[in-house]
Amino acid sequence: MNLLLLAVLLALAGAAYLLGRRRATKLVGGDPRALHSRPTYHGYYVALWCGLPALALVLVWWLAQPQVLDRVVLAEAPASVQQLPPERVDLFLRDARSLAYGGVTSGTPTPELERAAERFRSLQTAGRVGLSAAALSLAVAGLTWGRRRVSPEFRARNAVERSLDVFLVSCSTVAILTTIGIVLSLIFEAARFFALVSPTEFLFGTQWSPQTALRADQVGSSGAFGAIPVFAGTLVITIIAMAVAVPVGLMAAIYLSEYARSSARAVLKPVLEVLAGVPTVVYGFFAALTVGPVIRGIGNTVGLDVASESALGAGLVMGIMIIPFVSSLSDDVISAVPQAMRDGALGLGSTKSEMIKRVVLPAALHGIVGAVLLAVSRAIGETMIVVMAAGLAANLTANPLEAVTTVTVQIVTLLVGDQEFDSAKTLAAFALGLVLFFVTLVLNVIALRVVRRYREQYE
Amino acid sequence: MALASTLPKIVARDVDCFYGDKQALFCVNLDISEKQVTALIGPSGCGKSTFLRCLNRMNDVIDGCRVTGKLELDAEDIYGPDVDVVKLRARVGMVFQKPNPFPKSIYENVAYGPRIHGLVSNRGELDELVEWSLEKAGLLGEVKDRLQEPGTGLSGGQQQRLCIARAIAVSPEVILMDEPCSALDPIATAKIEELTDELRENFTNVIVTHNMQQAARVSQRTAFFHLGILVEEGETGKIFTNPGNERTQDYITGRFG
Numbered sequence: 161m162n163l164l165l166l167a168v169l170l171a172l173a174g175a176a177y178l179l180g181r182r183r184a185t186k187l188v189g190g191d192p193r194a195l196h197s198r199p200t201y202h203g204y205y206v207a208l209w210c211g212l213p214a215l216a217l218v219l220v221w222w223l224a225q226p227q228v229l230d231r232v233v234l235a236e237a238p239a240s241v242q243q244l245p246p247e248r249v250d251l252f253l254r255d256a257r258s259l260a261y262g263g264v265t266s267g268t269p270t271p272e273l274e275r276a277a278e279r280f281r282s283l284q285t286a287g288r289v290g291l292s293a294a295a296l297s298l299a300v301a302g303l304t305w306g307r308r309r310v311s312p313e314f315r316a317r318n319a320v321e322r323s324l325d326v327f328l329v330s331c332s333t334v335a336i337l338t339t340i341g342i343v344l345s346l347i348f349e350a351a352r353f354f355a356l357v358s359p360t361e362f363l364f365g366t367q368w369s370p371q372t373a374l375r376a377d378q379v380g381s382s383g384a385f386g387a388i389p390v391f392a393g394t395l396v397i398t399i400i401a402m403a404v405a406v407p408v409g410l411m412a413a414i415y416l417s418e419y420a421r422s423s424a425r426a427v428l429k430p431v432l433e434v435l436a437g438v439p440t441v442v443y444g445f446f447a448a449l450t451v452g453p454v455i456r457g458i459g460n461t462v463g464l465d466v467a468s469e470s471a472l473g474a475g476l477v478m479g480i481m482i483i484p485f486v487s488s489l490s491d492d493v494i495s496a497v498p499q500a501m502r503d504g505a506l507g508l509g510s511t512k513s514e515m516i517k518r519v520v521l522p523a524a525l526h527g528i529v530g531a532v533l534l535a536v537s538r539a540i541g542e543t544m545i546v547v548m549a550a551g552l553a554a555n556l557t558a559n560p561l562e563a564v565t566t567v568t569v570q571i572v573t574l575l576v577g578d579q580e581f582d583s584a585k586t587l588a589a590f591a592l593g594l595v596l597f598f599v600t601l602v603l604n605v606i607a608l609r610v611v612r613r614y615r616e617q618y619e
Numbered sequence: 620m621a622l623a624s625t626l627p628k629i630v631a632r633d634v635d636c637f638y639g640d641k642q643a644l645f646c647v648n649l650d651i652s653e654k655q656v657t658a659l660i661g662p663s664g665c666g667k668s669t670f671l672r673c674l675n676r677m678n679d680v681i682d683g684c685r686v687t688g689k690l691e692l693d694a695e696d697i698y699g700p701d702v703d704v705v706k707l708r709a710r711v712g713m714v715f716q717k718p719n720p721f722p723k724s725i726y727e728n729v730a731y732g733p734r735i736h737g738l739v740s741n742r743g744e745l746d747e748l749v750e751w752s753l754e755k756a757g758l759l760g761e762v763k764d765r766l767q768e769p770g771t772g773l774s775g776g777q778q779q780r781l782c783i784a785r786a787i788a789v790s791p792e793v794i795l796m797d798e799p800c801s802a803l804d805p806i807a808t809a810k811i812e813e814l815t816d817e818l819r820e821n822f823t824n825v826i827v828t829h830n831m832q833q834a835a836r837v838s839q840r841t842a843f844f845h846l847g848i849l850v851e852e853g854e855t856g857k858i859f860t861n862p863g864n865e866r867t868q869d870y871i872t873g874r875f876g
Contacts (some may be wrong), residue, residue: 503713504721505731508735508785509735510705
């Protein structure tokens with residue numbers, strides 16, 4: 161029914177477009193040059209007038225309907241119901257709705273409940289008919305009004321472009337508001353956590369064991385929320401990953417942009433980018449089942465004690481995952497250095513490697529730094545590989561052969577499964593998330609400043 | 620007449636140049652004398668820039684470019700198998716059509732060449748060389764207080780003179796200029812022309828230009844290219860007042876091109 165209404169409204173808007181366009185063309189005897197705006201803009205104008213107000217009405221009604229119906233039903237309900245405490249009133253209404261639209265009620269229906277349900281049903285039908293009638297007449301009215309405004313001098317294009325402008329602004333606002341919303345929810349939940357655990361303990365404590373017991377007399381009943389081991393683990397793995405990804409990626413980019421023949425480049429670049437398309441979960445079991453045991457085996461043969469879930473294994477695989485990131489972005493910026501720079505360097509008698517080291521790379525530096533920082537935040541935020549390959553134990557260690565855990569792994573383990581959302585244990589996830597967010601933000605800000613300072617500008 | 624008796628700096632004999640299947644130069648024969656300005660003129664696409672880029676093998680950079688024939692610098696084959704392109708380009712410097720200073724400071728732009736070629740042994744010598752080059756390029760007065768500022772911040776004409784300073788800092792024997800003034804205003808152009816004339820003292824200069832007055836003003840010899848063929852070559856005065864070929868006459872009087 162609702163979908164049908166929408167379809168009818170859209171069809172009407174389409175018709176309005178055709179009508180508006182035809183009227184505009186007709187008014188000037190088929191010569192569009194006599195119009196201020198092209199006929200299509202007149203069409204869009206009429207269609208907007210026809211569609212927008214009606215759609216807005218439908219939207220408002222859909223949002224408001226539940227509350228309105230609840231109010232009406234409650235007002236008509238007997239006094240015995242109205243005097244119930246608020247949560248019982250809610251229950252009554254919920255039961256009535258379930259009874260009306262089909263669902264499970266909390267007990268056997270009472271006569272009051274039956275009556276309320278009946279009322280819900282009739283009100284909803286009435287609302288539906290009323291809404292359809294109102295929306296359709298609004299659409300027709302809009303169509304008529306818009307069509308009447310069509311004239312050769314009328315600036316339909318400006319009007320349509322203004323509406324488009326508003327639409328585009330609201331699209332970008334949605335993205336911004338969502339981000340703000342996420343940050344705010346992080347902050348509020350983290351604030352609840354910090355009411356339970358002091359920020360100094362969280363930020364500077366060296367013990368991390370977030371399991372809180374259900375009863376006070378259980379073992380480990382008090383969780384420890386010192387996040388340093390967790391962040392240290394992230395740091396170790398990120399460093400290992402970058403130590404793999406940056407040199408390999410950068411060298412690959414230099415080869416691709418400077419040395420590879422165009423035929424080789426045409427094959428290699430897409431192949432390298434396929435690496436970026438491998439799902440991280442695949443990298444994850446590659447790390448856990450292949451790389452981890454291999455490293456352990458090598459360690460055993462040289463007499464080193466290696467944990468089967470070592471930071472080294474997770475970091476190496478993460479580095480491999482990030483290589484295409486670094487190489488692809490760096491390749492783009494290196495290729496963007498103007499040929500004139502290369503000619504200038506070669507014309508002075510530079511060798512190819514002097515040209516690359518002294519002219520091309522400095523000119524591309526800002527982009528390369530940008531690529532590396534993007535890769536760092538990717539590494540910090542990466543979850544799947546470390547969940548599978550890095551382990552859960554929060555060891556405070558700088559030894560890459562031991563198992564460590566990362567911020568993302570901890571967030572996952574804290575929130576996976578059935579959880580109560582008001583214990584320190586689950587709230588700790590938000591605090592970790594907040595710190596993670598803050599770290600990446602600071603990293604980006606620093607990166608921007610560094611890039612701006614060392615940027616060597618070419619035209 | 621004394622000049623004519625000395626050996627030419629650069630000798631081109633039967634030079635053909637191909638971009639893939641397309642032939643850009645046909646059997647070019649040209650002598651370029653030492654310490655003179657030779658102007659290459661002709662309509663767009665006539666091969667004059669191609670010929671210029673053959674002289675320091677900048678064409679090597681272009682995929683599918685092939686040069687045949689004999690090109691000699693001081694009687695050494697430019698395209699010989701044991702020629703080091705890097706050394707060749709240190710001897711034959713180039714200034715490009717569009718000013719292309721490196722994204723570095725003014726000082727570093729000029730110091731680039733001496734550094735890579737190891738021409739100086741300490742900072743003091745480098746400072747001197749940079750100053751000498753900027754002075755030679757007529758730029759020192761304008762930039763001596765801001766040597767550490769980026770070269771890209773200069774005006775177009777200053778950038779082009781910076782590129783000339785950068786080229787002469789390597790002490791090349793020949794300087795090739797590929798339409799060095801085409802992106803510049805008349806005042807900057809006048810400065811570059813004046814500079815070209817002065818550089819004749821120390822360097823052999825080959826300049827490609829679209830501007831015939833410019834060729835007449837700065838050069839001693841002029842070569843006219845058309846459709847990849849060297850049509851006529853001779854003393855600038857003669858080419859512009861009494862050309863031997865009808866096409867040359869048509870071009871310099873503005874009837875085509």
